[in-house]
Amino acid sequence: MLIHESTLELSGVSKQYPTPRGQLTVLADISLALKPGEAAAIMGPSGSGKSTLLYIAGALEAPSRGEVRLDGIDPYRINEREAAEFRGEKVGFVFQDHCLLPQCTVLENVLVPALVAKNPAAYRKRAQELLGQVGLADRLDHLPAELSGGEKQRVALARALIRSPRLLLCDEPTGNLDEASAATVADLLLELHARKETMLMVVTHNPALAARFPRCYELRHANLQPVGP
Numbered sequence: 001m002l003i004h005e006s007t008l009e010l011s012g013v014s015k016q017y018p019t020p021r022g023q024l025t026v027l028a029d030i031s032l033a034l035k036p037g038e039a040a041a042i043m044g045p046s047g048s049g050k051s052t053l054l055y056i057a058g059a060l061e062a063p064s065r066g067e068v069r070l071d072g073i074d075p076y077r078i079n080e081r082e083a084a085e086f087r088g089e090k091v092g093f094v095f096q097d098h099c100l101l102p103q104c105t106v107l108e109n110v111l112v113p114a115l116v117a118k119n120p121a122a123y124r125k126r127a128q129e130l131l132g133q134v135g136l137a138d139r140l141d142h143l144p145a146e147l148s149g150g151e152k153q154r155v156a157l158a159r160a161l162i163r164s165p166r167l168l169l170c171d172e173p174t175g176n177l178d179e180a181s182a183a184t185v186a187d188l189l190l191e192l193h194a195r196k197e198t199m200l201m202v203v204t205h206n207p208a209l210a211a212r213f214p215r216c217y218e219l220r221h222a223n224l225q226p227v228g229p
């Protein structure tokens with residue numbers, strides 16, 4: 001089968017977790033494809049497997065069955081060192097709890113993914129530019145504890161974009177934000193994405209955010225269903 005050089009393809013992906021009461025099926029036979037420049041929102045109740053799906057797509061958590069391919073490569077069929085490099089180069093991840101390093105400044109946090117790149121020093125200017133784009137040019141030396149929730153989310157977004165990933169995965173990037181801050185983060189996300197040949201998957205509980213995406217899915221009972229017009 002010919003696989004497009006730069007697509008994300010999930011085919012027949014299932015995920016079970018062992019529990020004391022037997023196997024818990026979180027994802028059952030899920031297939032999804034994204035091409036460069038395509039964006040999809042994923043909605044669904046708490047515990048339905050949205051974060052799990054993003055982890056699997058982002059080479060962070062192996063599926064129990066099925067295949068993941070990004071740029072033609074299955075990250076779960078290469079060795080751990082290659083997979084870590086692959087992830088660093090290809091995937092940007094905005095985690096649900098943003099996971100900023102508390103002891104590092106805003107600028108240092110954004111530079112973390114670049115530490116393992118071949119030429120980390122080259123990223124400093126880009127980090128400053130990205131922080132400017134997310135409206136934090138005057139917060140470079142702040143620690144995460146000195147930022148608001150929305151500002152932290154914007155730092156996490158800049159960090160996810162520092163290596164110009166092929167695939168940008170955002171897990172509730174507007175969670176816990178008021179409407180205005182959520183709209184600002186959403187604007188940034190769609191604007192940054194529109195300028196790139198990136199593939200974007202965003203998990204959200206926010207119907208207003210989901211409605212701004214050309215494709216929207218709902219995860220329920222371990223299945224992914226398209227929703228929308």
Ligand SMILES: Nc1ncnc2c1ncn2[C@@H]1O[C@H](COP(=O)(O)OP(=O)(O)OP(=O)(O)O)[C@@H](O)[C@H]1O
Pocket residue numbers: 017018019024026044045046047048049050051052053096
């Ligand atoms: N390591 C694990 N072992 C066992 N069960 C797990 C594990 N990780 C997640 N789960 C279970 O898998 C289900 C899906 O979890 P997941 O975090 O993907 O949900 P979610 O849709 O992102 O929820 P939320 O909207 O609350 O973030 C949950 O029921 C969770 O308890």
Ligand SMILES: [Mg+2]
Pocket residue numbers: 050051052096171
């Ligand atoms: Mg989640």
